[in-house]
Amino acid sequence: MKTNRIAATAAALAILASPALAADTWKIDTSHVYVGFEVNHLGFSTTYGRFNDVSGTIEFDEENPEASSVEVKIDPASVDTGHKERDEHVRGEDLLNVAEYPEMSFKSTSIERTGEKTGKITGDLTLHGVTKPVTLDTTFTQKGTYPMTEEKIEVIGFDATTTLKRSDYGMDKWTAMIGDEMPVTISFEAHKQ
Numbered sequence: 575m576k577t578n579r580i581a582a583t584a585a586a587l588a589i590l591a592s593p594a595l596a597a598d599t600w601k602i603d604t605s606h607v608y609v610g611f612e613v614n615h616l617g618f619s620t621t622y623g624r625f626n627d628v629s630g631t632i633e634f635d636e637e638n639p640e641a642s643s644v645e646v647k648i649d650p651a652s653v654d655t656g657h658k659e660r661d662e663h664v665r666g667e668d669l670l671n672v673a674e675y676p677e678m679s680f681k682s683t684s685i686e687r688t689g690e691k692t693g694k695i696t697g698d699l700t701l702h703g704v705t706k707p708v709t710l711d712t713t714f715t716q717k718g719t720y721p722m723t724e725e726k727i728e729v730i731g732f733d734a735t736t737t738l739k740r741s742d743y744g745m746d747k748w749t750a751m752i753g754d755e756m757p758v759t760i761s762f763e764a765h766k767q
Contacts, residue, residue: 596635596637596638596641597633597634597635597641597642597643598633598634598635598766598767599631599632599633599766599767600631600632600633600634600730600764600765600766600767601629601630601631601764601765601767602628602629602630602631602632602646602762602763602764603729603762603763603764603765604627604628604629606762606763607628607761607762607763608624608759608760608761608762609624609625609628609648609758609759609760610622610623610624610625610758610759610760611623611624611738611756611757611758611759612756612757613740613752613753613756614752614753615752615753616751616752621655621660622655622656623653623654623655623656623664624653624654625648625649625650625652625653625654625678626652626653626654627648627649627651627652628646628647628648628649628652628762629646629647630644630645630646630647630680631644631645631764631767632644632645632730632764634730634764636717639685639687639693639714640684640685640686640687641685642682642685643681643682643685644680644681644682644695644697645679645680645681645682646679646680646681647677647678647679648677648678648679648680649676649677649678650665650670650672650675650676650677650678650701651665651670651672651676653665653670668747669740669745669747670702670745671702674703675701675702675703677700678699678700678701679699679700680697680698680699680700680708681697681698682695682696682697683696683697683698683707684696684697691713691714691715692711692712692713692714693712693714694709694710694711694712695709695710695712695734696708696709696710697710699738701738701743702743702744702745703744704742704743704744706742706743708736708738709736710734710735710736710760711734711735711736712732712733712734713732713733713734714730714731714732715731715732715733716729716730716731717729717730717731720765727765727766728765728766729763729764729765729766730763730764730766731761731762731763731764732760732761732762732764733759733760733761734759734760734761735757735758735759735760736757736758737755737756737757737758738755738756738758739754739755739756740754740756741754
């Protein structure tokens, strides 16, 4: 009898100590994700681009968002500025150098709730072989059942922004002429697994 109580107590403590049980796993919907950037070009114009190949998962604890986590992978070769020759140059050794650095990633390290639907997600961004902390100003847009399919799919959505300095990641060519600071905009939906 005493052994059963000890086992039951140990099991209960293990459940309480496991934050993963409180969070649900959500997978980014690759058809509804946007990771875009903008860069000043010689002071004359702003060039806009995006990465088309983005995937990732979120461990989302709606009751305790601070216990949530995010992990995202981006294929830098999927960069798309709407101009084929420019994209080939951006993929090359002068900038992204995708042959040597074929993956970008972001892994959260902390989440701070700043409002009812807002927060700051801080994590490690690995880009061009350099890993540095980045903070995303994030808005939780909505949670609900996807209305356009017969299958009941639970969906969450987020928007986020940050600003990166490309020279911080070793991409320092032409920073005096082509913008070093690059505003980044992110928007995505994720499906419950």
